[in-house]
Amino acid sequence: MNIAKKIYCRLFQFGFKVAIPLLPYRSPHILNKVDEIPQLLKKKDINNVMLVTDEQIRKFGITKRLELILKEQGFKLTVYDKVQSNPTVRIVEEARQQYIQNNCQALIGFGGGSSMDCAKAVGALIARPKSTLEDLGGILRVWARTPYNIAIPTTAGTGSETTVAAVILDDETGHKYALMDFPLIPDVAVLDPETTRTLPPKITAGTGMDTLAHAVEAYIGGSTTRQTRREALRCVRLVFKYLERAVKNGNDMQARRGMLRASYLGGCAFTVSYVGYAHAVSHSLSGRYNLPHGETTAVILPYVLEAYGTAIYPQLKALAIAAGIAHMDTDETIAAQSFIRAVWELNRRIGIGSRIPAIKPEDIDKMAQMADAEGNPVYPVPVLMDAKQLKRFYVDVYEQGGTRA
Numbered sequence: 001m002n003i004a005k006k007i008y009c010r011l012f013q014f015g016f017k018v019a020i021p022l023l024p025y026r027s028p029h030i031l032n033k034v035d036e037i038p039q040l041l042k043k044k045d046i047n048n049v050m051l052v053t054d055e056q057i058r059k060f061g062i063t064k065r066l067e068l069i070l071k072e073q074g075f076k077l078t079v080y081d082k083v084q085s086n087p088t089v090r091i092v093e094e095a096r097q098q099y100i101q102n103n104c105q106a107l108i109g110f111g112g113g114s115s116m117d118c119a120k121a122v123g124a125l126i127a128r129p130k131s132t133l134e135d136l137g138g139i140l141r142v143w144a145r146t147p148y149n150i151a152i153p154t155t156a157g158t159g160s161e162t163t164v165a166a167v168i169l170d171d172e173t174g175h176k177y178a179l180m181d182f183p184l185i186p187d188v189a190v191l192d193p194e195t196t197r198t199l200p201p202k203i204t205a206g207t208g209m210d211t212l213a214h215a216v217e218a219y220i221g222g223s224t225t226r227q228t229r230r231e232a233l234r235c236v237r238l239v240f241k242y243l244e245r246a247v248k249n250g251n252d253m254q255a256r257r258g259m260l261r262a263s264y265l266g267g268c269a270f271t272v273s274y275v276g277y278a279h280a281v282s283h284s285l286s287g288r289y290n291l292p293h294g295e296t297t298a299v300i301l302p303y304v305l306e307a308y309g310t311a312i313y314p315q316l317k318a319l320a321i322a323a324g325i326a327h328m329d330t331d332e333t334i335a336a337q338s339f340i341r342a343v344w345e346l347n348r349r350i351g352i353g354s355r356i357p358a359i360k361p362e363d364i365d366k367m368a369q370m371a372d373a374e375g376n377p378v379y380p381v382p383v384l385m386d387a388k389q390l391k392r393f394y395v396d397v398y399e400q401g402g403t404r405a
């Protein structure tokens with residue numbers, strides 16, 4: 001990256017870092033059980049709600065308990081269950097129309113990141129009826145009170161239950177972009193491990209590593225606060241303790257609960273301190289080839305950590321201590337390299353590979369430009385890279401181009 005762009009990026013990031021204490025970050029109210037929702041809605045004088053979810057989750061009966069108790073207690077319930085992985089502009093618009101037609105007063109995003117993001121995006125359009133999603137994409141463009149929003153994650157997770165972001169896919173261009181504004185932070189997050197019990201091992205693995213990436217990228221970035229560093233370290237400790245257990249035995253409720261907590265903490269960390277190039281590269285890949293975000297991020301993460309080199313060794317040592325693989329007196333280089341190795345090994349043990357065979361070499365230039373546009377100047381990454389430098393990650397994970405077995 002040339003020096004002028006580097007200066008621009010760092011000044012931009014410095015501006016946002018200085019502004020952190022002035023910005024209206026808030027944490028959602030936490031409920032531990034879905035059953036507590038009706039009482040809360042009554043307190044808020046809300047009796048007409050819209051559930052935003054996907055067909056699979058509904059088919060597995062995961063939303064059934066909530067639907068029953070809401071109906072039993074006299075709530076009017078509208079269900080929109082057409083969310084797909086990577087919610088599209090068309091889907092958000094469809095859900096918005098149902099919300100208006102049924103005079104709903106609140107949104108419940110019940111599912112993975114896609115359902116929660118879809119509910120947030122519907123809220124943004126309700127708050128700003130004259131704007132399109134594209135108008136609202138980017139930082140601080142919603143700027144209006146959104147409807148009461150309850151987020152119920154069924155994966156652990158995207159952290160969407162606590163973040164300012166809603167990621168949307170433009171179905172026509174394949175471009176993924178995020179709406180990022182404070183009104184999008186859900187009012188309530190329901191961390192009920194029962195909602196994750198039936199999550200298949202593959203999705204548990206991918207979304208769990210996404211959680212790890214949130215904490216790691218936030219921690220190694222240049223915009224941390226004492227609180228986000230603490231949240232990131234707690235998240236990393238929980239992921240290394242519980243993710244493998246949750247993947248291998250979905251009924252291990254202690255592990256499921258630990259991962260939901262990790263997801264929430266990772267979300268709290270990155271919504272203030274941002275993610276980094278693992279996410280920027282991953283978004284371009286999952287948008288282009290419709291791949292699950294968690295899995296692509298998991299594959300990319302250790303390559304990115306290796307590429308940052310010694311610049312992040314002090315932070316990686318702290319992460320290694322949190323993960324339980326190093327001590328205070330461990331040599332910094334050894335601890336840092338052990339952490340990267342531990343990420344590779346955790347990926348391998350839970351069935352995540354080190355390649356993305358879907359990549360087509362002719363797409364790499366375009367995707368690297370998209371990652372550059374997403375990451376720079378917003379993400380306060382430890383080492384700045386432009387599109388040309390980011391290309392290495394696509395080549396690394398491309399089936400024939402990779403260097404790691």
Ligand SMILES: [Fe+2]
Nearest residue numbers: 158210214297
């Ligand atoms: Fe993520």
